[in-house]
Amino acid sequence: QVQLVQSGAEVKKSGASMRVSCKASGYTFTSHYMHWVRQAPGQGLEWMGIINPYGGSTYYTQKFQGRITMTADTSTSTVYMDLSSLTSEDTAVYYCARVLRPRGPDYWGQGTLVTVSS
Amino acid sequence: DIQMTQSPSTLSASVGDRVTITCRASQSISSWLAWYQQKPGKAPKLLISKASSLESGVPSRFSGSESGTEFTLSISSLQPDDFATYYCQHYHTYPWTFGQGTKVEIK
Numbered sequence: 084q085v086q087l088v089q090s091g092a093e094v095k096k097s098g099a100s101m102r103v104s105c106k107a108s109g110y111t112f113t114s115h116y117m118h119w120v121r122q123a124p125g126q127g128l129e130w131m132g133i134i135n136p137y138g139g140s141t142y143y144t145q146k147f148q149g150r151i152t153m154t155a156d157t158s159t160s161t162v163y164m165d166l167s168s169l170t171s172e173d174t175a176v177y178y179c180a181r182v183l184r185p186r187g188p189d190y191w192g193q194g195t196l197v198t199v200s201s
Numbered sequence: 202d203i204q205m206t207q208s209p210s211t212l213s214a215s216v217g218d219r220v221t222i223t224c225r226a227s228q229s230i231s232s233w234l235a236w237y238q239q240k241p242g243k244a245p246k247l248l249i250s251k252a253s254s255l256e257s258g259v260p261s262r263f264s265g266s267e268s269g270t271e272f273t274l275s276i277s278s279l280q281p282d283d284f285a286t287y288y289c290q291h292y293h294t295y296p297w298t299f300g301q302g303t304k305v306e307i308k
Contacts, residue, residue, distance in 0.1 A: 128288055128299045142295045185251045187235030191244035
């Protein structure tokens with residue numbers, strides 16, 4: 084069965100960097116793109132960007148450009164999302180989800196809570 | 202960027218009610234619209250893809266429709282398990298954006 088398992092919760096200091104991993108199983112890793120979404124406490128969903136694990140091409144929302152990097156390791160079927168220069172505004176639950184059009188993002192990770200404190 | 206305007210932000214309804222949530226895109230998205238249900242502390246669950254294609258395992262009381270740039274999620278007879286927050290998201294061109302969400306509450 085398809086599973087996306089994300090890394091555990093983290094607490095970071097302002098100015099630090101974070102890395103969230105998303106390990107895929109149960110399907111061909113390179114057949115689906117992976118998108119990242121975050122949700123601040125009590126807020127809505129915010130789309131961050133997407134990576135094609137086959138080749139590694141990425142698209143990042145302008146809001147995060149310059150401090151976000153998404154990578155894919157095909158040997159371990161894992162996608163990584165790095166975010167630098169953290170502020171309290173980055174406190175959120177971060178989700179990965181696979182997607183292959185025409186379907187929308189169908190399988191999601193369990194979410195990773197990242198708390199940024201000063 | 203394509204903006205998604207979702208309404209209402211909150212909806213109070215009773216079990217058995219018919220419920221309708223609307224998302225309007227700021228330009229054509231060629232049916233590339235998904236609807237999600239999210240419960241507290243859980244990841245979003247995909248309900249509908251391509252504006253009207255019901256995902257496997259999703260109850261048939263859920264349906265999606267479109268008219269131009271206006272998209273609708275309908276729940277024909279609200280069940281206790283349906284009280285949640287619903288989001289639309291377009292996946293036409295980057296960046297993909299979400300609507301603001303609709304919280305369906307018990308009346």
